[in-house]
Amino acid sequence: MTVLEVLNAATDFLRKCEVESPRLNAEHLLAHVLHKKNRIELYIEFERTLGEAERAPLRELVRRRSEGIPLQHLLGTVDFMGLEFATDARALIPRPETELLVGLVLAEGAGLRIADVGTGSGVIALTLANKLPEAAVAACDISPDALALARENADRHGLARRITFLECDLLSGFDGPADAVVANLPYISTVEIATLSREVRHDPVLALDGGADGLDLVRRLTPEAAAKLAPGGLVALEIGLGQAAEVARILAAHNFRDISIRRDYQNIERFLIARHG
Ligand SMILES: C[S@@+](CC[C@H](N)C(=O)[O-])C[C@H]1O[C@@H](n2cnc3c(N)ncnc32)[C@H](O)[C@@H]1O
Incomplete structure (x- = not known):
């Protein structure tokens, strides 16, 4: 999956779990996993393929966010x-x-x-x-x-x-x-x-x-x-x-x-x- 596809999937999941601003949350979490200074840096990598080593920690963060853990606690x-x-x-x-x-x-x-x-x-x-x-x-x-x-x-x-x-x-x-x-x-x-x-x-x-x-x-x-x-x-x-x-x-x-x-x-x-x- 590319960065964009992973973002879209995470956004859909968070939306279904009634997290406010699902896209923004997904971008912050992925930027955090990929050690980006800010989420805007993701935009120039939309087509890059993400391996399981990068997707697994994101999945875990998205799961915890979907349970209502505040974004700021996840980002730290x-x-x-x-x-x-x-x-x-x-x-x-x-x-x-x-x-x-x-x-x-x-x-x-x-x-x-x-x-x-x-x-x-x-x-x-x-x-x-x-x-x-x-x-x-x-x-x-x-x-x-x-x-x-x-x-x-x-x-x-x-x-x-x-x-x-x-x-x-x-x-x-x-x-x-x-x-x-x-x-x-x-x-x-x-x-x-x-x-x-x-x-x-x-x-x-x-x-x-x-x-x-x-x-x-x-x-x-x-x-x-x-x-x-x-x-x-x-x-x-x-x-x-x-x-x-x-x-x-x-x-x-x-x-x-x-x-x-x-x-x-x-x-x-x-x-x-x-x-x-
Ligand atoms: C609304 S938080 C504000 C935290 C921080 N100043 C901020 O603006 O993000 C209120 C803080 O007051 C502290 N607090 C509650 N009762 C207190 C008391 N009787 N004396 C001193 N601090 C108290 C809480 O532990 C908490 O850290």
């Missing part, structure tokens, strides 16, 4: 603002929206002492450390597994010495003061978890579950951030659909000002930024 990495991060079942798969959160923080000016709360794979903390060479960044997470992955990602990019990894509940292990507190905490309500796609259910529950209305963690973080931010310090939060007004109210009640709601790629109110004091 994701690109986040131009840096490659390892991703696996230990932490949430980084989402493209979170790049916007980091962009907002950079545009606002984060200062030099930054805390990333619920760091997961470390994408926020490590990207900020990479973009702000003078900054000291604390990466906090209650999950030792997530922190281990974040550490591996820091090593991958030579950033480990710039980051303090703290295994703690929210900001409890961080002495402060901070110029910026950035957080993409779990914000899905507990009842909603069961309704998520089979792919999302491969993310750790600890990375998703935000309690009864999804805002348990944001509610607890806000006073902690207020206590640890330097005067005028920035808070930047990623939140869920329909939560912006309530989060703005929580921030205002804790002496945050200049509260601004920002939208994501789908025009959904997804981020809040504000200054303390």
